[in-house]
Amino acid sequence: MRDFVSHLDRGAQPAKSDLGLVVHLRGEVLALDFGAGRLTLEVNGRPYRLRATPGQLADLVPGEIAQLWFGEFGDQRWLLLDGASCSDSLQGFGRSGRASGVVTSIDKARGLIVLAGRVHHCHPSMLRGVLPGQVLDVDFVRIEGRRWLRSLCPAA
Numbered sequence: 001m002r003d004f005v006s007h008l009d010r011g012a013q014p015a016k017s018d019l020g021l022v023v024h025l026r027g028e029v030l031a032l033d034f035g036a037g038r039l040t041l042e043v044n045g046r047p048y049r050l051r052a053t054p055g056q057l058a059d060l061v062p063g064e065i066a067q068l069w070f071g072e073f074g075d076q077r078w079l080l081l082d083g084a085s086c087s088d089s090l091q092g093f094g095r096s097g098r099a100s101g102v103v104t105s106i107d108k109a110r111g112l113i114v115l116a117g118r119v120h121h122c123h124p125s126m127l128r129g130v131l132p133g134q135v136l137d138v139d140f141v142r143i144e145g146r147r148w149l150r151s152l153c154p155a156a
Helices: none
Strands: 022-033 038-043 046-051 065-073 076-079 095-107 112-115 118-121 135-143 146-154
Parallel strands (some): 046 076
Antiparallel strands (some): 022 038, 022 065, 095 112, 095 135
16 A cells, blocks of 8 residues: 545645534545545545545545545535635546536535536535525536536526
């Protein structure tokens, strides 16, 4: 096993989050699922399952030791964003697309938003201030059949 310190841990606290509890973990990367946005770390012999964007998973390799910050959004554990642009973190992952429409459903804890009848995935932090009924323009990347948001903004 080689040691690896994730780009999420540069010796400083992560950017301020909406979370009450922020936790630092160090463990072996067991599994990555880019399409589902999931990561499994082994910490002290126990598996920890975390949610993450595909861009956050890109620097991780199974078998490496990673140090990561995560917080809880509802009942879901998510890696914290490190301030890098979401659009930059998804470059090269898949085919890009754009969509516009009315937000019909939001599940912030799971990082899901339904826009124009289609489910889009993202980090919960991207959904701050988004409300059902709002009209949005989004850019996304298709990764393993799922639409991951690169950006979202109110429609003009």
